[in-house]
Amino acid sequence: MNITCSRPYCKHPINSFGELKNASLLKTVQQKYCISCGMPLILAGRYLPTRLLGKGGFGAAYLAVDRYSPTMRKCVVKQFQPEGDFGEAELAVALELFDREALVLDNLGNRHPQIPDLFAYFPLIVPGTVNGKKQGEEQYFYLVQEYIDGQDLEQELLQKGAFSEQEITEILKEVLKILTFVHENGSIHRDIKPSNIMRNREGLLYLLDFGAVKMVTSHTPNPQSKSTGIYSMGFAPPEQMAGAQVFPSTDLYALAVTCVSLLTAKPTTDLYDAYSNTWQWRKYVTVGDRLALTLEKMLQHNPAKRFQSAKDALKIIDPQGQRAVNVSSVAPQPTVKPPATTNTSPSTYEPKPINVEPIEPTKQGIQPVEKPPKPVKEKKSRAPLPVASILRGVGFWAFEGVLVAIAITSALATFSMGVQMGVLGGIMGLLILLLWKKVIEKWDLLFVAAASMALIYFIPLLHSSLFTLLNLPLLALFILPPISALISIFVISILLFILSLLRKFV
Template sequence: MNVFCTRFSCQQPHNVLPELADPEAIKRITQRYCTSCGMPLILVGRYFPIECLSQSSLSRVFLAIDRYTPSQSLRIVKQLDVNPVLTQTDLSELQKRFEEEEKILEKLGKHPQIPELFATFEFSQPSFPNGALETTFYLVEEFIDGEDLETQVAKTGKFSEEQVLVFLHQILPVLQFVHQQGYIHQDIKPSNIIRDRQGQLHLIDFGGVKQIPQPTTSDSDSRVYTPGYAAPEQINFQKVYISTDIYALGVTCLHLLTNKRPEELFNTQTRSWEWENHNQVSPALAQILNQMLFLNPFKRYQSVAEILSALRSLPAPLSVQNEIPTQIPSSIIKAPPPGLLQPIDRIITTQPTKPIFRQPKFPLFDVCSRAAFIGFEGSLLYILLASLVGSPPIAMGLWGMILGGLIFLQIRRLTGKIAPWVLAGVTLAIVLTIPAIYTVWDRQLILVISVIFAASTTAVVVLSRLIYQLFDRWF
C-alpha cells in the first residue's frame, strides 16, 4: 500500500508499506514515518492518507483509510498548511475560514446529501530540514463514492430537459436546507455536486460558506467564488444573498444542458446569457432558468421554495416519484451509527523539537539493490583512495565521509534506482583504467572483492531488516 506524507515540503511523499496489504495489519500497525522527511504517516494514529485528490498553495485534499471503523472506511481529509511566510493577518484569516468550515459542516452534515464531519485536529511538527515548529490543520469528513457532474457531463454529453428536472428536484431541497440553517454556499458548480453510485446527488465543498447577511449589515467579505458561476454581486465584493446561490445553480443548469462552460454562453457585450440555441427545452423551463439568471439579485427568485413552486407547473419527470417537500423532515436527518465513530473533537499533537526518523520501509528488492550498491561502491572507493592517497589515515577518513554520504542518500532515497549503479559503473571504469591501481591490484581481484562486499552488505541489511520486523511484531 502507498501512504502519502502530508508535509507540504516533502520532496518524495509516496511511501510504500507492503505490510499493509493485509487489512488486519492496518488495525495493528504502529506509527510509521516518511522515509524522506520523517513526518508521521498515520494521522493521529488513525487515518492513512493513500491519495492526494487536489492541491493548492495552502491546502490539500486526501483520500484516507479510517482504520478504526469495522470496514476500514474511506474518508476525505482536508489539510490547511500554516505557511510561515504568511503575514499574521493572512494567517488569522485562513485559520478563521478553516474553523468556520468545521462549525458549518458539523451543523450541515446532518443532511444525508451533505458530507458529514467526523473529526478536526491540528498537528505540530518540526519542519524539515531546519527544525522550526510548523502547524498543520486537518478536517476529516465523509467520502462520497461517485462522480462529480462536471466529469459526468464531459463524458456523457449534455443533459436532456428531463435529466435537468431530476437534477433540480434532487439538489434544490439540499440547497434549501443550507439556507434554512442560515448559510449561503457561495460556490455552487457542477464539480461541487457529486452523484453517488445509487444516483443520489450530494453538495460538497463548504469552504466558502458564509452566514446570510442581515438586512441592516454591510458585507465586503464575499471573495470566495468561481468565475463564470459567480453572481455579479460576488465578483464585485458586494453583499450576497440567497439569490446568489440561485444564480450559480442556474449557471450550473446551463452547463449541464449545453455541455459548454459559462464563458462560452455569456455575451459580455450585451451582458446576457445566450444558451437556448444549444438545447431545446420547454418554454416553461426556459423561463424558470432565465429568472434564476437575472444579473440583478432582486429580480431572481428569492428562495428555493419559489423555484419549487414554479417547477410544479411542469410535468414531473418519471424519475421523481414523489413531490419534493419544501421543508426538510427531521426523519431524514442522519446521525452516525452508535459506537462506530469517535465524536468530533480537536486534538492538538506536538512532536519533539527534532525530526524523528524511523526504520524506512522499502520493498525487499529495493533494499537489496541499495545495500549491494553500498558494498560494491564502498569497496571500489577504498581501493581507489588507498592507492592514490599517500597517508592511510587520510585515505580512511575520506573513505568514511564519502561512504557515509552515500549511505545517507540511499536511506533518504534522494537518488533514483538506476543512478547509483551508473555511479558504480563509472567508479569501476576509473579503478580499472588507472595504472597506479591495476599494477598493484589485479583487475580480476578487484571485481571479486567488489562482488563479495556487495553480497556481504546485502546479507547484513536483509538480516537486520528481518530482526527489526520480528521485534516490531512481538514488541
C-alpha cells in the same frame, strides 16, 4: 500498504509499509513517518491517506482509510495550508474560522443525507524542513469528510456530452431541495458548479465542498486570485465577484449557470454576452417554457430580480411536488370545545386563519402557482426533434449500406444469399447502434464514409460484384452510395414533417 505523505512539497510522497498488511499491527502502531521528509503519515492517530485525489492552490484532497473503523471505512482528507506569509494573529483567526465552519459542516452533514458527513477537523503542527534539515515549524489544517463513490457532473459532461432537458430538470429539483435546507440553516454555499455536485453509484446527488477554505481564504492578501476559493470564475454572480454581500439568490444564480452549461455542453464564456450582461444560452438549445423561464429568472443580473429563496424556485419548477409536501405537512386540527362558563353571553371561538404567502408573478411571465379546486393535468412541452442529426445519420447509414452490400456480395460471393444477408444485417445494425450512442457523429461521418469508399475502391476483392452481378463499371462505386443517401434523406424528411405535424396537434 502504501501511505501518501501530505506535506505539499515532499519529493517522494509514496511510502510503502509491508508490515501494515497485518490488521492487528495496523490498528496498534503508534505512528509512521515519511521516509523522504519525516512528515507524520497517520493523521490524528487514525486516518491514513492512500492516494492523492486532487490538488490546488489551497492544499490537497486525499483518499484515506479510518483504521479504527471495523470496515476500514474510506474517507476524504482535505488539507488546507494558507498561501502567503501569515503571522500568529492571522493564523489564529484562520483557525477560529476553520473551527466555526467545521461545526457548521458537522451540523449540516449529519442532518441531510445529500451532504457529506464531517468526521473530524484538526490542526497539525510539524517541524519544517529546508534541504532535508529541520527548520522552524509548519502548520496545516485538516478536514475529514465522508467519501462519495461516484462521478461529479463535470466528469459526466466530459464522458457523455450535453444533458437532456429531463436530466437538467431533475438535477435542478434535487439541488434546490438541498439548498433549501442549507439556506434555512443560515449558510450560503457560494461555490455551486458542476464539479461540486456528485452523483453516487446509486444515482443520488450530493452537494460537495462545504470546506472551511472559503471562509479562511477570504482573509488572504489577494482575494481575486484563483486559489482563494471565494468564487469560481464563470459561475459566480456579479455581486460575489465584486466582493459585495452574498444572498441565497447568489447560490441560485450559480446553480442556473451550472444547468445551462450542462444543457449546452459549452463553456460559460461562450454563453455569456458581456456587452449586454445577459446569458445567451437559448440559441444553443430549446427547452420547455417552465424550465427556460425558471433558469432565466435565476440568471438575472440584479439579485433582487431572482427568486429570493430555493423554495420559491421549487414552487415553479416542481409545483406538483411542492403541493404534495404542503398537503402532507398539514396535520388534522383537533376539535376545540369552548370551556364551561357561568356567563350568560354566548361564547365564541374564532380559529386563527392560516396565512398562505402567495407566489409573486415575475416579469418574465412565470405565472403564480395556485391550488386549483380540481387537479388539472398540465400538457407537457415536447422537445423539438433533432432533425439535422437524424438526417445526417440516415444519409450516412444509406451511403454505407450500399458500400457494405457491394463489399459483402464481392467478398462472400461463394456463400449463400442467406449468409450474405445475415452479415449485411449485422453490420447495418451495428451502424445504427454506433449512431444512436453517438460514437460517430458530425465530421466523423464524413471521414468514415470516405475511408470505407477508398478501401473498397482500392481492393478488387471488395468491388468485384459490380462487374459480375450488376454489370456496372467501377465508376458506379462513386454514384450509387450518394444517390441512395439522397433518396433516403428525402423520404425521411417527408416522414419527419408528417411526424412534426402529428406532434403539434395530438
